[in-house]
Amino acid sequence: MNVAITGINGALARLVTTRLLAAGHTVAGIDRLPWPDAPPGVTMFRADIRKRPAEEVFRSQRIDALIHMATVTHFTASRQERYRTNLVGTQALLEHCHTYGVSRFVFVGRHTVYGAAADTPLFRTEAEPPLAVSTFPDLSDLVAADLFAGSALWRWPEVATSVLRVVYTLGPSQRGTLHNFLRGGRVATVLGFDPLYHFMHEHDAAEAIALAAQSGLRGVFNVAGPQPVPLSLLCEVTGRQAVPVPEPVYRWVSGRFGFSSLPDGAINHVKYPIVVDASAFARATGFKAVYDEVRTMEGVRLGESRRD
Amino acid sequence: MLHAPFSWIADRAGLVTDEVRARLDALELPFNRYGLDPFGVSKDHLGFFYGLLAPLYRHYFRVRTFGIEHVPASGRAMVIGNHSGGLPVDAAMVLAALFFGRDPPRHAHGMVELFAQSWPFVSELFCRAGQFPGLPDHAVRFLEADRVVMVFPEGARGTGKLYKDRYQLVRFGTGFVRVALQTRSPIVPFAFIGGEEALPTVYHAETLAKLVGSPYWPVPPWVLPVPLPMPCDLHFGPPIVLEGDGHESDEVIEAHVARVRATVAELIENGRAMRRREGRR
Numbered sequence: 001m002n003v004a005i006t007g008i009n010g011a012l013a014r015l016v017t018t019r020l021l022a023a024g025h026t027v028a029g030i031d032r033l034p035w036p037d038a039p040p041g042v043t044m045f046r047a048d049i050r051k052r053p054a055e056e057v058f059r060s061q062r063i064d065a066l067i068h069m070a071t072v073t074h075f076t077a078s079r080q081e082r083y084r085t086n087l088v089g090t091q092a093l094l095e096h097c098h099t100y101g102v103s104r105f106v107f108v109g110r111h112t113v114y115g116a117a118a119d120t121p122l123f124r125t126e127a128e129p130p131l132a133v134s135t136f137p138d139l140s141d142l143v144a145a146d147l148f149a150g151s152a153l154w155r156w157p158e159v160a161t162s163v164l165r166v167v168y169t170l171g172p173s174q175r176g177t178l179h180n181f182l183r184g185g186r187v188a189t190v191l192g193f194d195p196l197y198h199f200m201h202e203h204d205a206a207e208a209i210a211l212a213a214q215s216g217l218r219g220v221f222n223v224a225g226p227q228p229v230p231l232s233l234l235c236e237v238t239g240r241q242a243v244p245v246p247e248p249v250y251r252w253v254s255g256r257f258g259f260s261s262l263p264d265g266a267i268n269h270v271k272y273p274i275v276v277d278a279s280a281f282a283r284a285t286g287f288k289a290v291y292d293e294v295r296t297m298e299g300v301r302l303g304e305s306r307r308d
Numbered sequence: 309m310l311h312a313p314f315s316w317i318a319d320r321a322g323l324v325t326d327e328v329r330a331r332l333d334a335l336e337l338p339f340n341r342y343g344l345d346p347f348g349v350s351k352d353h354l355g356f357f358y359g360l361l362a363p364l365y366r367h368y369f370r371v372r373t374f375g376i377e378h379v380p381a382s383g384r385a386m387v388i389g390n391h392s393g394g395l396p397v398d399a400a401m402v403l404a405a406l407f408f409g410r411d412p413p414r415h416a417h418g419m420v421e422l423f424a425q426s427w428p429f430v431s432e433l434f435c436r437a438g439q440f441p442g443l444p445d446h447a448v449r450f451l452e453a454d455r456v457v458m459v460f461p462e463g464a465r466g467t468g469k470l471y472k473d474r475y476q477l478v479r480f481g482t483g484f485v486r487v488a489l490q491t492r493s494p495i496v497p498f499a500f501i502g503g504e505e506a507l508p509t510v511y512h513a514e515t516l517a518k519l520v521g522s523p524y525w526p527v528p529p530w531v532l533p534v535p536l537p538m539p540c541d542l543h544f545g546p547p548i549v550l551e552g553d554g555h556e557s558d559e560v561i562e563a564h565v566a567r568v569r570a571t572v573a574e575l576i577e578n579g580r581a582m583r584r585r586e587g588r589r
Contacts, residue, residue: 118425121445122347192428194436196348227346230436232311237342247428272425273348273435294341 003213004028004063004102006049006093007070008042009035011173012108015206016067016213017042023214028061030054031070049089058100065104065213068093071145073110073177075138075263086145094149098156105161106212107149111198111222112177113142113165116272122196123277126165126220136265150220162217164209167224167276170238170300171202181260185302187235188259189270191244194232196273200225201291201299211285224278225289226296231270237294239302247271309342310352314433323359331358331413336382345438347450353436354415358407365404368537369397369502373409375544384451384493385547387416387458388484390477390572391466393503394526397535402458402498405542416456419447421464423521444483451491459484461565464523471508475501475576477569485564490554494547495568499575501583502540507533539588543579545571 003020005013008029017027021041029035029044038044043061047053049070057063072085090107097105114124115131130146132139152161168178178199181187204225212221235242245253247267255261262270281287291299310318318324332351343351365371379385387406392398399418406414419442425431440446447457460466461480469478488495509526517525526533548571550564 118431119422119441119443121443122440123445123449190428192430192432194432196435227340227344228348229342229344230348230350233309233342233344271431275348292340 001025001064001214002028002062004030004057004061004066006030006066006068008044009033010069011175012169012202012206012209013067013069015173015202016069016209019206019210020213023210028057028063030057050084050092054092055096058096058102063100063102065106066093066097066102067106067108067209067213068149069108071108071142073142074180079138079141082141086141087148090145090149094152094156097152097159103158103160104213104216105149105152105159106209106217107146107161107163108209109146109149109163109165110142110177111165111167111224111274111276112136112139112269113146114274114276115139116195116268116274118272120272122273122275124222124275125277126222126280135268138263138265153218160216160218162212163220164212164281165220165222165276166200166205166208168197168199169202169205170199170296172299173202174300176202179300181262182235182238182240183260184258185240186258187231187240187242188245188250188253189231189235189242190250190267191246193271194230195269195271196228196275197231197234198224198228198273198275199293199296200289201296204289204291207290208281208285208287211287215285217284219284221281221284222276222278223281223287224276225291226293228273228275229293229297234297237297238300309344309350310356313429314353314356318356318359321359324355325359325362328355328359328362331407334412335415336412337415346453347438348435349438350436353433354438357433357437358404361400361404362408364397365401365408369401369506370539371401371405371542372539373405373542373544376405376410378496378544378546379406379410379414379456380494380547381412382454384454384491385456385496386447386451386484386488386493387456387496387498387544388461388568388572389498389500390475390576391460391462391469391503392475392500393535394467394507394509394528394533395535396460396467397506398500398503399458399460401540401542402500406456414456416458417446417450418458421523423523426521444487447484447487448491451487451493457493461569468512468524468526469504469509471504471510474504474508475580477573477576480565480569482558482561482565485550485561485568486554489550489552489556494549496547497545497568497571497575499543499572499579500540501543501576501579502538503535506535506538506540541579541583543575545575
């Protein structure tokens with residue numbers, strides 16, 4: 001199979017690439033930035049997913065499957081920029097899949113679309129509406145992209161589309177939303193709250209994404225590995241210092257005193273859990289995580305950059 | 309795993325006794341290396357939680373538990389009963405009875421009012437002690453994991469009862485019957501007697517309730533909502549096994565609810581008659 005991966009310079013996307021190459025596939029990498037030492041088997045195309053050069057990749061290459069990982073999740077990008085990349089970009093890629101006969105489309109989304117609130121069930125299934133539109137409006141572009149990608153299931157049934165809602169990833173790359181939150185060694189928590197955090201090892205996440213592309217999965221799926229753990233334990237095992245901060249001053253403390261900076265709506269994600277039920281994905285693909293929660297946390301302990 | 313302020317209180321008060329520890333070890337919960345189960349229930353927090361309940365169960369409310377053998381030793385079950393008194397001390401005492409009054413002990417998951425989730429510390433302790441917001445989804449998941457789920461179908465209507473209406477069951481919610489049918493769980497009815505005397509509500513402070521976000525704020529004759537050390541009795545009845553799949557019409561479900569409600573009412577009646585015979589209130 002020739003698999004196109006957008007946003008291939010992301011840490012997780014590169015791990016997916018390694019797996020696909022090992023399974024005997026070739027990879028067409030699409031990214032705005034170059035990947036100078038890309039391994040053999042990867043053809044790089046420097047292009048913005050919304051622009052014409054990206055479409056030319058689909059026109060000139062025979063692409064069998066597309067894994068879309070070029071979503072902006074960090075808040076340093078402006079809201080307009082995030083909307084253009086995440087929503088307009090996803091729309092453009094879906095059109096290309098339809099137009100140029102790409103038979104499989106994998107959208108790599110996040111479990112945070114479910115949103116964190118006091119009155120939600122602990123385990124979220126794919127049947128639940130993504131509440132983040134109201135609980136964390138800054139994420140609404142990702143929610144829209146997630147739902148829009150899912151609409152391909154009825155719009156273009158000939159494209160096997162899977163929308164993956166992947167939990168936080170942890171691993172040696174030290175990249176991703178949860179790593180950004182834990183960066184710096186001191187983590188501001190909300191006094192009196194200790195939500196469960198759901199994460200998986202990045203190698204397992206990469207395996208799951210590669211599996212979705214290889215199996216031609218169809219539908220919306222939560223992707224998770226081991227059980228969730230409380231934030232306090234996550235901090236303890238990964239060698240971070242959890243500093244409980246009373247809620248009224250949390251916004252003020254965020255971004256100061258060595259704490260990572262969080263956007264306003266994110267405080268719900270520090271008070272309430274977002275835990276997913278990923279049994280449907282396991283049933284559909286036979287996926288089983290290799291790393292349990294203990295090994296995953298211990299692998300990113302501060303001061304010991306163990307690579308396994 | 310247990311951290312401030314819980315660890316601080318537990319250490320100073322010596323809450324986690326050898327007995328609590330032994331009973332925790334006897335629980336059939338799949339704890340991981342850090343003493344966490346898949347729902348985030350923590351063994352250390354359970355130790356703190358039951359350590360707090362032990363003196364209340366034994367010495368403050370001097371709870372007498374009857375018919376505990378009706379709660380199965382393993383496998384799923386729903387314990388269903390009446391709310392008694394202005395604060396859910398009844399819930400705490402039912403949990404304590406299953407943990408301290410039964411061999412081997414069982415841990416029950418209470419279905420809690422939603423507002424508790426937004427209170428600092430309460431939210432944390434309740435989640436780690438397996439006391440979750442009362443959503444049908446939670447009950448189904450716990451039962452499918454072969455746990456015990458505790459439900460007060462009267463809900464906040466029940467704890468909010470005034471003293472003049474004591475031991476009169478208010479309307480039962482119907483969700484619990486659908487969950488029991490769907491998961492094929494036996495229903496173990498119980499009656500709790502004594503809570504209404506421990507904390508009789510004579511007035512509802514509505515403004516205060518609104519301020520703290522709770523559905524009501526009970527005011528007893530002594531103003532502060534602190535329950536008196538009244539002796540309490542807890543009567544479990546034989547399990548009720550309902551036939552069906554949970555997709556029946558409301559009419560059928562309401563008939564099941566009425567049956568459970570009548571059983572609880574009967575347990576209350578017998579329990580109160582026993583107290584009268586003994587010359588207690």
